[in-house]
Amino acid sequence: MTETTQDLESLRKRLNRIEGKRDELTVQQADLQAKLASVNGFLEIADSVTAALEQLGNDIFKRQLTLIENTMTKALQEVLEQPIVFKTNCTFKRDAASxxxxxxxxxxxxxxxxxxxxxxxxxxxVGLRMLAIATLDERRHRRFLVLDEQDCWLHPDLVPKLTQIVQRAGTELGFQVLMISHHDVTHFIRHADKVYRLSPDRGDGVGLEQVVADAPQEAENY
Structure with a gap:
């Protein structure tokens, strides 16, 4: 084989490699163009999709607020026996609700x-606290609520009504409630699972007495 023939053979091999690489790049280019077309198609509808999702979120949030309004109105009217209506005023600014x-x-x-x-x-x-707890993830949060003198401004005659609502809501939503109050314990006996009366420490410890209907137990000092 002459030198010229060898050169031609070498050039032919290089040409074959180049053509193979060209074909490979052509396939890659077609794939990238298809992906680019898909991305461009998504970008064309991205704004409308985002707006639709935001509107859906706002609608769901407003429905939740309506549920809160109805629930709180019922609680207020049931406890206070007054024509009170609970209202919410919601505004959306910069993707945040107020x-x-x-x-x-x-x-x-x-x-x-x-x-x-x-x-x-x-x-x-009381109502908003209970609604907030009801939204927590039970896998991470224990449904337990402490109400410390949340009846402080209620007339004594209205305390049993509040206690009844708390007991009913706690049962339906599946969480425990500990209520602390200065009102007479008799206002809680009917709607509480357990009632305790604490008395001041007079030198031998704080008095703790479990109170049940018509049969109060002996006080124990701690």
Missing amino acids: VEFLIERDGNPEDIMKGQGGSVANVVS
């Missing part, structure tokens, strides 16, 4: 903190 709570009586707005001498705040605070 919620304002208010009450109305006969269509007239009232301050929650001052409504009926503070009794409205008692009921609303």
Whole structure:
């Protein structure tokens, strides 16, 4: 084989390799173009999809607020026996929701903190706490709520109504509630699983007495 023939054979081999690489790159180019077309198609609808998801989220949030309004209105009217309506005012700014709570009586707005001498705040605070706990992941949070003097502004005659709602909600939602109160223990016996009376330490420890209907047990000191 002459030198010229060898050169031609070498060039032919290089050409074959180049053509093979060209074919490989052509396939890769076609694949990338297909992926690019898919991405461009997604980008074309991304804004509308994002807007739709945001609207869906807002609609779901508003439905939840409506549920809260109805639940809190029922609780307020049941405990206080007044024509009180619980309202929420929601605004969305910069992808965040801002919620304002208010009450109305006969269509007239009232301050929650001052409504009926503070009794409205008692009921609303209890209701919102219970609703918040109901949304927690049971795998990470124990459903246990402590209400420390959440009936402080309620008239004694209304305390059993609040206790009944707390007991019923706790049972339905599946969590325990510990209520601490300065009201007479007789207001809790009917709707509480257990009632205890604490008495001040007079030198021999704090008195602890379990109270049951018509049969109070002997006090124990601790």
